Amino acid sequence: MTRPRLASFLISTAYIALILLAAPITRTPAQIAVPDARPVDGATLFKQQCAACHATGKNDAPRQGPELANIVGRRAGSVAGFKYSAGFAKADFVWSDDKLDAWLANPQAVIPGAIMVYRQANAATRAALIAYLKELH
C-alpha cells in the first residue's frame, strides 16, 4: 500500500470501528411509551375495591355490605334493614375521615368482629377512597 492509501485505509477502519462501537448505543430499541403513573382516582378505586359489596345510592338494595350514601357524617350501622354484625350495636359514633381511614386499614380494629373482608395498607389509596366517599349523597 502506498502511504496515502494506508492512511485512508486506517482512517476508514477506525471510522467503521467507531460506528460498530456506537451501534449498540444508538440502536437501543425505539423508546416504548410508558404511560405516566395514573393519579389515584377514588371513583375507580371504589369500583374496583368496594362496589362488589357496596352500592352508593340511598335506596339501593344492600349487597354483601350496606349502601354508602352520605357515609361521611352518617351514624355507624344505621342502614335500616341491613343486618350488621353484633359489634355495630355498640358502635356509637359517626363516620368521619379518621374513622373511615382506620376502618379501611383494618375494620376489626374499629369494630371488633366486623365481617367486612377488606384491608387497605396504602394510606394514599385510603385517602383517595375517602375523598370519593364524601361525594356520595
Ligand code: HEC
Ligand atoms: C367483601 C365485601 C366487602 C368489600 C370488598 C368492602 N366492604 Fe365495606 N362492608 C362489608 C360488610 C359485610 C359490611 C358490614 C360489616 C358488619 O356488619 O360487620 C361493611 C361495612 C362497611 C362500612 C360501615 C357502613 C355503616 O353503615 O356503618 C363502611 C363505611 C364500608 N363498609 C366501606 C367500604 C369501602 C369504602 C370499601 C372499599 C374500599 C369496602 N367497604 C369494601 C363488605 C365489604
